[in-house]
Amino acid sequence: MKKVLVIGKGGREHALAYHLKQSPEQPEVYCAPGNVMMAADGIQCIDIAETDSEALASFCLDHDIDWSIVGGEAPLNVGMVDEFQKQQLKIIGPTKAAAQLESSKSFAKDIMSQCGVLTADSTVFNDYRSALAYTQSHSFPTVIKKDGLAAGKGVTIATDQAMAQATLQDIYHDDAEATVVIEEYLEGEELSIFTLVGEDTVIHAGVAQDYKRAYDHGVGPNTGGMGAITPVPNVNDELVVSAYEKIIYPVLDQMKANGTPFTGVLYSGLMRTKKGLAVIEFNTRFGDPETQVIMHHMNSSLFAALDAIVNNQSYTVSFEEGYSLGVVVAAEGYPHTPKKGFELGQLISDSGIKVYGAGISGNQTTGYQAAGGRLFMPVVQSQTLSDANRKVCHWIDELAIPHTFHRTDIGQ
Template identity: 40%
Template sequence: MKVLVIGSGGREHVLAKKCSTSELVDKVFVIPGNDAMTEVATIVSDIDETDHKLIRDFVVKHEIEWVIIGPEQPLIDGLTDELEQTNAKVFGPNKQAAQLEGSKEFAKKIMEKYNIPTAEYQTITDKDKAKKYVEQCKIPIVLKKDGLAAGKGVIVALTRDEAREGVETLYQTQNEKVVFEEFLDGEEYSVMTFVNNEFAVPFDCIAQDHKRAYDGDIGPNTGGMGAYCPVPHISDDILKETNEKIAQPIADALVSEGINYFGLIYIGAILTEDGPKVIEFNARFGDPEAQVLLTRLDSDFIEILEKVYKKEPITLEWKDESVVGVVLASKGYPGSYDKGHLVEGLEDLNQYFVSALKKNDKGQYENNGGRVMIAIGMGDDIESAQQDAYNQVSKIKSNQLFYRKDIAHKAIKANK
């Protein structure tokens, strides 16, 4: 069979690699891909992921059987709806269903209606009202831009001054839609769930992301600076409770709303004193969680998708090793940064998943975005996997990249 992966980042790199190892797959294409993916797929760089008609024509011409959509924007923009006109099976929700990620307010309203545990919230669409609200609301407070923001539209305001600054940052015009949420305290974790309407199968291995830019969980929110799995200090009972209170209920809620959902739901959860609650939903794999989870996953990925499609029982098989991934990002990220700086040391691409590298005229890699790559380490436990990951990081030479030095620190601390 032929498989097409949509996207160009590290998440799509690992998806292409998993598909390439499937016994069911003869050929993997990636649109538009990046220069580091050529070992695992055929890169189709002359089609943009925003050009839905050209992608549809490609699917028809090459008789693609499975299309896997990696990033959120094509889902929000309705690429699945376009491809449903072909004979291909599409892993990724349609435009209506993708609102679960595309609109914070939409997700909040569904959780409220169906009693899915989450933070209390208020939506404010007027900047002046927002200014008044932050003068009297409970602090800390979380501000979330309603639409997509690549992981950077969330501000956790620990002081009233930070809340005021958050209003100035997120209200680019007088009438923006911003969701103000109660601050939840606890341990965050990520649960990926395969969903085919009421059929929901959460991963029985969870990951933990590191959202803040700098060591010690300080600095601005990012799309993720590293992740690891499993998360030994969050028990199987908590995962079971997350499934019973969140994963299955959100699948059932979407069915009740008349929404057809086929794809993956990412549950960004937090373990509070009152149990698991939802921080956010994504309509696709998390990045960088996908890179560590799919590295640890031992099952045939396409075989799993076929079973989700047919609503057949699924048992996920996992490697015994722990996995740690450390993101290397361009200096200045998540703010402005320079591109075009040499990145050397990538002789063995098996240890990395690449998001933003591009080859120059001399065939040398240069940084081409914010989060540039993730270095993957494996070991018998989290600590040895962490050591392996930072060993891979040390092989990368560039004067333009930075990374956190404490990825997986919570798991290591909890085990001591």
């Protein structure tokens, strides 16, 4: 029996571990550190921090793990893949140098500039006064990004000078030497393309759309994501092929040419603009909450797809008909200061709904408790987005959990 390790503890990792376990190959699935809802699904949770590279590598050696996959960005940023490679362990994810495609917005802009990929015009600043002066001489809205990792929440769309100044003050108050990227505001529909990348293998792994703002109709603060759908209406095969030819392949080739070859999972956050398909951002791992809907919609073996890139082999991922849709249930106060410790109940799902756990504690027998911002995410598959939205929102409403909120317009 094959043994695999998923590194992380959120809803994304729950989806990866669960669907690996459901694969026809029936691998033995571990997750470090995992969460209580994973344990309820029979996934073996290991009490090792997701950023403890040495301890995780030792665990893999001691337990004959065939390969591991990194879920989130934090382990990549501490060089998890580098440590595993040093120990001659197989792992899915980029090296720390290649992960700069996500962790450094200026690095990503340089790569795109070198290979001629369409993205927003931008300027990089390293001090408050220069950045502020730039905003005072340019029109709004404008986009302000702090360089580095921000769990999907490091972007501000400043609609006026006061907002731009307040954003820059917050950034430089916390870090006087911060690098900031200020870029033009692009308009259009967003989509995310997921790609599995081996040494010489590229496997398309789906298209999704997430909803970043906290509240209905796209208002409120940016979050890590409040829901997602797959596939995306009006995104056809021709558009996906164009994205690979004009964006994904050129970026991968440029990374290799620069001596930082990319392997792992590439998340291409794109926008359909008047100028064409443009890059909003790259992530160097699966997205959360997009992973939950993509895994739910996949009808081929997740183990076989990931094993293919580990062993540099070809594979074709296939999906169900219709749509998969998920809605995040978050704690009151998220994304700033989420309320914790309150009861969530047993979270027993209806037929056809799969619930992926994130910021929760407790167990299904005595009940779960809130322990984070994004708590859990029910996902359902249906022939229409409207029916999928109705089923998920009805299930959430029936729970009637105090101190929580969710969006009702996902997929609408």
